[in-house]
Amino acid sequence: MxxxxxxxxxxxxxxxxxxxxxxxxxxxxxxxxxxxxxxxxxxxxxxxxxxxxxxxxxxxxxxxxxxxxxxxxxxxxxxxxxxxxxxxxxxxxxxxxxxxxxxxxxxxxxxxxxxxxxxxxxxxxxxxxxxxxxxxxxxxxxxxxxxxxxxIDDRAGAVAAVRHLVALGHREIALLAFDPDDFVGRATAEARRLGYLDALAEAGLEPNPDWVVATGHDAPAGARAVDRLLSGPRLPTALFAMSDEMALGALRTLRRAGIDVPGRVSVVGFDDQAVAEYADLTTIAQPARExxxxxxxxxxxxxxxxxxxxxxxxxxxxxxxxxxxxxxxx
CATH class of the missing domain: 3.40.50.2300 (Response regulator)
Structure with a gap:
């Protein structure tokens, strides 16, 4: 049969x-x-x-x-x-x-x-x-x-985040990315990564592989990413995080290291969850519930x-x- x-x-x-x-x-x-x-x-x-x-x-x-x-x-x-x-x-x-x-x-x-x-x-x-x-x-x-x-158009959202940083005068912009080995969320991570690269190319900027740090999706992942950047030879002047959770973890680590935000490093998140307003976080808002x-x-x-x-x-x-x-x- x-x-x-x-x-x-x-x-x-x-x-x-x-x-x-x-x-x-x-x-x-x-x-x-x-x-x-x-x-x-x-x-x-x-x-x-x-x-x-x-x-x-x-x-x-x-x-x-x-x-x-x-x-x-x-x-x-x-x-x-x-x-x-x-x-x-x-x-x-x-x-x-x-x-x-x-x-x-x-x-x-x-x-x-x-x-x-x-x-x-x-x-x-x-x-x-x-x-x-x-x-x-x-x-x-x-x-x-x-x-x-x-x-949403994740790629376009990432472009908007990085364009904002470029418009402020930043030329050294890092990406705090989701874990690429997480197959379940790969499509979203790839779209936001491509948007980051699009905006850099649009501004005539070459991406620095050392400034693309993929550690996860949450606040501890954002903290780990910044720890890695702090151990490098040069700290970028701006960070784009793929989620607000990552951005919040990054902010805590930067401030505990005595690094002024936004005086020394600017940070942008993605989501605009409720806590982002109280953290005074610049971010890309998306209508998740809708x-x-x-x-x-x-x-x-x-x-x-x-x-x-x-x-x-x-x-x-x-x-x-x-x-x-x-x-x-x-």
């Missing part, structure tokens, strides 16, 4: 994305008639079983997030939960930042109505497992081909079978200038 056909087998035969197969067979959103017919023909030829829709009253949506207690994830999941609850759905939070949890990704036994992926990446094998659920999916941040997405709300609303449309197309929405970011940036010392 041959192997059981997968959703990717159907997608290959029909010449579409796996998410299109899911939408066509489950009837959760609009698919062009000719595409719908091609998918159904491929599924029939492969004897691929049509997904079984569960009663609405028993439906639950799983939210997959890396660091549920971190600011961005907590805000986004809060928006997701509020919107889905208003639509009559329960939310099950699954922490994919934990290796054991990643080994136990949702399967058909969970009885899910849908998935929302919050700023998390998956290996091809993991994504294939999730696609086999054949349920509607929406994404907050990150990307998933053929799936409704709401996020991203969750909008993605959940798209998922509700998909579950109701009224979603038109595959929306890809970028919400605006903005530079918030406070007291941690200023011109470099003469």
């Amino acid at each position: 041959g192997e059981k056909p997968t959703i990717r087998d159907v997608a290959r035969r029909a010449g579409v994305a796996p998410s299109t197969v899911s939408r066509a067979l489950s009837g959760t959103s609009y698919v062009a008639p000719e595409t719908d017919e091609r998918v159904r023909r491929a599924a029939a030829e492969l004897a691929y079983p049509r997904p079984v829709r569960r009663p609405r009253g028993a439906q639950t949506v799983a939210a997959l997030a890396r660091f549920p207690s971190a600011w961005f994830f907590a805000e986004a999941v809060g928006g997701i939960e509020r919107t889905l609850r208003a639509g009559g759905y329960h939310v099950l939070l699954h922490n994919v930042g934990d290796p054991a949890a990643r080994a136990a990704l949702p399967d058909e036994r969970w009885g899910l109505a849908g998935l929302i992926v919050v700023a998390s990446s998956f290996t091809p094998a993991e994504q294939a497992r999730l696609e086999e659920l054949a349920v509607p999916v929406a994404v907050v941040g990150g990307s998933w081909a053929g799936v409704p997405r709401v996020g 991203q969750g709300e909008r993605a959940a609303a798209l998922l509700l449309e998909s579950l109701a079978g009224v979603l038109d197309g595959v929306p890809d929405v970028d919400l605006p970011t903005r530079l918030v200038v406070r007291g941690t940036t200023g011109p470099p010392a003469v």
